[in-house]
Amino acid sequence: MGNSVIVVLYVACMAAMIVGVDVAFFRHHVWERLIANVGIVALFAAFYLRFVGRPWRP
Numbered sequence: 001m002g003n004s005v006i007v008v009l010y011v012a013c014m015a016a017m018i019v020g021v022d023v024a025f026f027r028h029h030v031w032e033r034l035i036a037n038v039g040i041v042a043l044f045a046a047f048y049l050r051f052v053g054r055p056w057r058p
Helices: 002-025 030-052
Strands: none
């Protein structure tokens, strides 16, 4: 159960950052917002795999 709580909090933090960046910087720029969102998700995925957990670890 502990790992699932961490994942839920991590995803909630990622969603809050995406919404915040969208509202603050890219409100009327569709393509730039899409690129920024993909970059944020990739950055969060890299940090998750590096620091939180690896699914292939025994």
